[in-house]
Amino acid sequence: MSDSGKEEWGRLGGIINAKNAREANQAYTKWASHYEEDVKNLLFVGNETMVNGSIEFIKNEETTLMLDVAAGTGMTAQSYRDAGFKGVIDALDSNAAMLQEAEKKGLYRHTYCQEVSPDQPLSAKKESYDVLTISGAMHDNHLPADCISTLLGALKSGGLLIFNSRKTEKNVGYQEFLRQIITSLVEDSKISIVKEDTIRYHDLVSPDTGEPMMALLFILRKK
């Protein structure tokens, strides 16, 4: 890490403080080739903690189909593989440069370059996946909170939607809206909540608050 981690926080800040999704996407294109080195230096553990908190709920067979949404450079899929996930994994991400890095790992069957939005179904086949995972992307300028129904569209009935969402001051409004959407889907019998937890996100304290950096973990089941 650079002396104080300032360079890494600076590059991460370019994403966190982006004015809109387009600006965040441009920042990812510049960041793609050193994204992994930076997040490792910033002791990002959000993938491992999400995997540890969810693997027991996943049917772990060679035919199990997982879609790694907002796959980035493939760190989430790699964490599931490291934990022994045996199934087939596809990737979807809106940034071509990040996906290009992911493809080098040979982890995925198919990759889809698409921006997830509330208005458009996913390009991946409808109702075909057993599991959708999302790590590091349930916040502003990334996946809109109201895209949950779009994501559910790609899941089989009984399939799981697993995601983390970092707990920061900036993300409070996003998470309030997300909870309203989840509550309304539960009331409409579209999903059930399998698990909600708080997990580590970085093995660091926040430079802003001095508190450990945590995230929410949600596991939702499509009815």
Ligand SMILES: C[S@@+](CC[C@H](N)C(=O)[O-])C[C@H]1O[C@@H](n2cnc3c(N)ncnc32)[C@H](O)[C@@H]1O
């Ligand atoms: C912080 S990275 C996380 C990558 C990976 N899951 C990980 O944990 O290392 C967030 C990723 O979300 C992607 N992304 C952001 N908004 C998106 C959207 N609306 N649709 C699809 N991908 C999006 C970005 O391109 C980026 O690759």
